Every structure is written in C-alpha cells, then in structure tokens.
Amino acid sequence: xxxxxxxxxxxxxxxxxxxxxxxxxxxxxxxxxxxxxxxxxxxxxxxxxxxxxxxxxxxxxxxxxxxxxxxxxxxxxxxxxxxxxxxxxxxxxxxxxxxxxxxxxxxxxxxxxx
Amino acid sequence: xxxxxxxxxxxxxxxxxxxxxxxxxxxxxxxxxxxxxxxxxxxxxxxxxxxxxxxxxxxxxxxxxxxxxxxxxxxxxxxxxxxxxxxxxxxxxxxxxxxxxxxxxxxxxxxxx
Numbered sequence: 001x002x003x004x005x006x007x008x009x010x011x012x013x014x015x016x017x018x019x020x021x022x023x024x025x026x027x028x029x030x031x032x033x034x035x036x037x038x039x040x041x042x043x044x045x046x047x048x049x050x051x052x053x054x055x056x057x058x059x060x061x062x063x064x065x066x067x068x069x070x071x072x073x074x075x076x077x078x079x080x081x082x083x084x085x086x087x088x089x090x091x092x093x094x095x096x097x098x099x100x101x102x103x104x105x106x107x108x109x110x111x112x113x114x
Numbered sequence: 115x116x117x118x119x120x121x122x123x124x125x126x127x128x129x130x131x132x133x134x135x136x137x138x139x140x141x142x143x144x145x146x147x148x149x150x151x152x153x154x155x156x157x158x159x160x161x162x163x164x165x166x167x168x169x170x171x172x173x174x175x176x177x178x179x180x181x182x183x184x185x186x187x188x189x190x191x192x193x194x195x196x197x198x199x200x201x202x203x204x205x206x207x208x209x210x211x212x213x214x215x216x217x218x219x220x221x222x223x224x225x226x227x
Binding site: 004036041042043044045046049089091101102104105106107 | 116147155158206215217219
C-alpha cells in the first residue's frame with residue numbers, strides 16, 4: 001500500500017533553534033517528493049521538490065534531504081522563527097496510476113515559541 | 115499568494131443539502147485538482163480535471179462531482195451532505211499533470227450540521 005508517514009506528529013521548539021522533521025514513504029514507483037508548509041486554515045505552500053536523483057535541496061532556511069534507497073526524507077529548519085509555526089506536509093508523487101496521484105502525509109505540527 | 119482563488123471562504127450547510135465550491139486557477143494553468151482535508155489530517159485527493167475532462171479520481175463516492183470550464187476555473191459539487199463531509203476543501207492548479215508544480219488556493223471551510 002502506498003503510504004507516507006511523518007514524524008513527529010507535533011513539535012515545540014524555542015525561537016532560534018534548529019529542528020528536523022522526518023518523512024518515510026512506501027510509494028512505488030517513485031517520481032518526486034515535495035515538502036509543503038501549511039498555515040492553519042490556509043492552503044499548502046511548496047517549499048521544495050526533489051526527484052529521484054536529487055539528495056538535497058535548500059530554500060532559504062529550509063533544507064530537504066532525500067534517500068531514495070531507504071525511502072526517507074527529512075526537512076531541516078535552521079534558526080527557527082515564530083513565523084515557522086505551521087504544519088509541514090510531505091507529499092510523494094507516484095503509485096500505480098502515477099499520471100496524477102499525489103500521496104500526502106498527515107503532517108508535522110511545529111510550534112515555535114519565543 | 116499563489117494566484118489561485120476559492121469561494122466561498124466559509125460555508126455552513128445542513129445534512130442532506132447540496133453544496134457547490136468554486137476555484138479559479140492560476141493564469142495559464144489547465145489542470146485543477148481538488149482535495150479534502152479533515153482537521154489534523156493531510157489532504158485527500160478527490161479528483162483532477164485536465165482541459166475540462168476528469169483525469170483521475172480518488173476514493174470518493176459519486177455524490178462528489180466536478181466541472182472544469184473553458185477558462186479552466188472549476189467547481190466541486192457535493193450532494194446529500196453528511197456530517198463527515200465537514201472539512202477544508204482545497205483546489206490546486208498546475209500546468210499539465212502534477213509532474214509540474216501545484217499551486218494551492220486558500221481553501222473553503224465547509225461545516226455540515
């Protein structure tokens with residue numbers, strides 16, 4: 001079964017600290033993996049997209065890594081800010097009907113405290 | 115801002131009623147996907163429209179239907195509303211299939227009482 005699992009479910013850190021979010025997937029065949037940031041009650045906003053051949057990609061203070069062999073990805077946030085408080089969703093494109101199917105994780109809720 | 119708009123922002127309906135949600139794509143995008151997101155969960159794929167035709171569907175019953183218009187805007191219709199239909203409904207537009215970047219709208223919060 002094609003699944004995307006994220007950990008932890010929720011995380012609280014102090015402003016200025018770093019954190020790492022995890023994503024494991026069992027999607028096959030694999031096309032790409034995306035990380036989205038979703039503020040409460042809003043639509044997701046893309047942070048990074050990585051294909052099979054890419055193992056790291058950065059977007060400002062966000063750095064995503066991908067290990068296609070172990071089917072794991074991580075999102076590292078450096079020097080966290082209060083505005084980083086949001087849900088972070090890992091999304092994998094693939095599956096048997098890969099023409100359109102995106103498989104979403106349930107997200108990690110991050111709270112950054114002053 | 116992604117350039118994708120949705121209306122209305124919030125909606126309250128009664129069980130058994132019907133509802134229509136609307137989405138305007140980012141300029142030039144010919145593909146629209148609809149998602150249902152329950153509280154605390156990731157979005158679940160409902161269906162996708164490409165150039166006015168349904169191009170894929172998730173595990174949702176037929177009472178969830180849609181349309182895409184020549185200007186690529188889209189509607190999601192839900193008949194015979196159930197309490198479990200309460201969720202944030204997101205649309206996302208892209209150029210071609212989701213191989214390309216998808217841009218999400220802000221969502222419509224539907225509450226069924």
